[in-house]
């Protein structure tokens with residue numbers, strides 16, 4: 241008997257609008273066995289429970305990548321695999337606790353608040369480049385460069401290098417999208433090689449001339465307390481460059497589309513600038529930049545009559561959980577007064593390290609456009625969504641004002 245494919249994240253229709261699929265699954269088959277050989281979880285309560293349950297561990301993507309090298313005619317995927325081996329997403333305690341502890345202060349609420357004035361200036365400078373033209377591509381002109389400039393600044397890298405980082409980050413984020421073609425892996429491997437060479441050179445420079453950026457502090461931790469290795473610094477910085485950019489870029493893009501498609505909400509925000517923090521929380525729920533995250537079962541767990549075994553892959557659909565009617569009244573409506581407990585940043589020990597930073601950048605960028613660009617309108621009806629399973633984000637977003 242053939243089973244209908246209910247979850248196919250490779251289809252263009254799914255990238256265009258995943259929410260009808262999520263609605264169906266949440267209602268009819270909330271613990272869905274997909275053709276991808278994974279359990280697809282769509283209800284808020286189940287996603288939240290798994291995130292906090294130690295019987296589920298992180299994905300083993302780095303090991304799987306190393307095995308893929310056997311299929312290559314030339315070379316191997318070692319640079320890519322070595323790089324992502326150091327990412328917090330794929331680590332469990334005690335390594336996860338050690339590495340996260342080393343950098344958590346750089347992303348704390350207090351540190352991020354100190355950066356707020358600087359992020360505002362960067363935003364104003366970027367908008368000043370387009371202000372007189374009456375049109376812009378929100379992604380290219382603001383949503384993409386702002387987080388790239390911010391993360392460059394946090395790491396203590398030369399500000400003029402940020403365009404290079406934009407390209408690596410766009411391509412390397414696809415590593416979360418599994419499975420992928422061998423060409424895809426090879427392209428990412430090449431990006432990993434370039435990013436590793438660049439960071440090795442930068443670490444060398446910062447050893448001689450330290451600054452107050454995060455890399456210099458990690459170099460000190462390597463040399464003085466031996467709490468981090470050179471390999472971990474390289475992998476870790478590449479992780480921050482990538483996840484720090486792509487996600488925040490999508491937050492700004494997705495939020496602006498949602499506002500432009502709901503002019504009454506745009507007007508509400510324009511008249512009540514103090515609503516911006518609530519609005520950003522709601523926009524993060526409404527069209528979450530990170531749609532899915534992965535976990536593995538470590539023992540047999542029964543859920544809603546289904547049996548998840550040790551080693552089974554699990555896809556947690558944050559985008560579906562954040563529209564669950566059992567958790568949110570009228571979930572498909574934008575409501576800035578909603579009491580929000582949504583899951584755009586995941587949960588448990590892997591809760592997003594950059595959540596404060598992302599929120600502050602989103603608040604500043606969205607507020608600047610809403611308040612500073614009168615008569616803001618979409619220039620096109622057709623939206624060009626990125627072909628990604630993990631990330632929901634636009635390739636471009638043309639507006640006039």
Ligand code: HEM
Nearest residue numbers: 328329484487488491529530533585586590592593594598
């Ligand atoms: C709107 C923007 C953002 C969204 C929606 C987002 C979403 C997420 C989600 C869902 C996770 C959990 C992954 C998992 O459990 O498998 C996560 C983890 C993480 N995020 Fe973010 N993120 C955003 C911005 C940022 C920024 C700006 C940074 C850093 C500059 C960042 C760094 C990280 C890191 C390092 C982790 C791994 C944490 C760990 O495993 O302990 N994120 N993020």
